[in-house]
Amino acid sequence: MASTGEAGDPEARVLRADARRNREKLLAVAVVALSHSGGDVPLDAIAKQAGVGIGTLYRHFPTREALVEAAYRHEVDRLCAAVDELGPPMPADAALREWMQRFVDYVATKRGMAAALQSVVTSDSQLFAHTYRQIVDALNTLLGNAIAAGTIRADADADDVLRAMRGVWLVADEQHRADQAGRLLDLLMDGLRFGAVVRPGPTA
Amino acid sequence: MASTGEAGDPEARVLRADARRNREKLLAVAVVALSHSGGDVPLDAIAKQAGVGIGTLYRHFPTREALVEAAYRHEVDRLCAAVDELGPPMPADAALREWMQRFVDYVATKRGMAAALQSVVTSDSQLFAHTYRQIVDALNTLLGNAIAAGTIRADADADDVLRAMRGVWLVADEQHRADQAGRLLDLLMDGLRFGAVVRPGPTA
């Protein structure tokens, strides 16, 4: 499977409904807040924006570092969970294309959080290795599906595609990122389609 | 030469007399404060103890980290500067013995500052390599002098002696550290004296 969603943690007791809601809200707000203004947002502000008391924030995330890490993991999980969401009813290549779009957005968010993530990088160097694996797995699933459906070439490699998508983000300039990235991703998709073999099946 | 004292920094403008005094006072206080109570002393307290305003502390050491590092460097410099102070009028072996005593004290201080140093270790990994060199150089000077005077064996190695002194600190227990370390260092000195050759000279 490509992703575990947020439920992977074995030691996490089941949270009461309100607690889970608050936690989710905090993460959502934190991601936005930390991606702007260099990540030096006071925690109080995040709590207020999330509509909870500062105490609640600290209960869920005892240190600033914990919040940053959780926020980052949350984004990665969201991205990877999308693989399941973009499932069967949708054609495999369309799913792949859509996911690519989301990946580019994810990269933008990650860049925004860079300053905030700085504080985490020292204490947990495993983090990035782990999330990288998660993402590669997700992408592999999508590629596999599309290959199986015969809509993209069989030799598509997750690492290469990942690199290409990062490139897309780098190249697209700040203002027109959405448009430019969109067109570049179309180009990339076409590249992946070139030489695809339709396996024996309904359409063959 | 074994040591550069505190004057090594090429970019340091000459400080006004009062500034230098305050800086010195702050470092002295900081060393003591940071070696006790796990190093989580409020900076305000250090400033107050040093008899200066908090503003003065921050001017000299813009971050907590800067203060910790400076305090540590200060201790190393003090230790190494002692080599010059324990100069010619004093016999080379007596100088060596005295310096060993100070080294053990230094180790104790360093241990006390361990928690505080934690914050520095990430940002400047060169620091410890550098201070290590300083100390080895200092010890080499002392050993060289004593060997030249023929009062210790010629094959004495700085690295070994350093290790031995660290051992002395480790072995001596908290309460009677001074006594025990003293006797162990005497033992170490005797070991160094064994087989010493008196070179041709006045006493030969």
Added chain:
DNA sequence: CCCGTGAGCGGAGGAACCTCCGTTTCGGGA
């Protein structure tokens, strides 16, 4: 449906951080 329990909430308040700027002091020239 209602009740009891304890998980979860919130935010006041105390501690530490750090900046900013009016005041003091140093020290080199006249």
Added chain:
DNA sequence: TCCCGAAACGGAGGTTCCTCCGCTCACGGG
């Protein structure tokens, strides 16, 4: 010796952090 500009001082006060504990309300059992 006196004077003046610049260096350095100091601490009030605004900001952020984080803890602590009395209150609330979610939810499982009756």
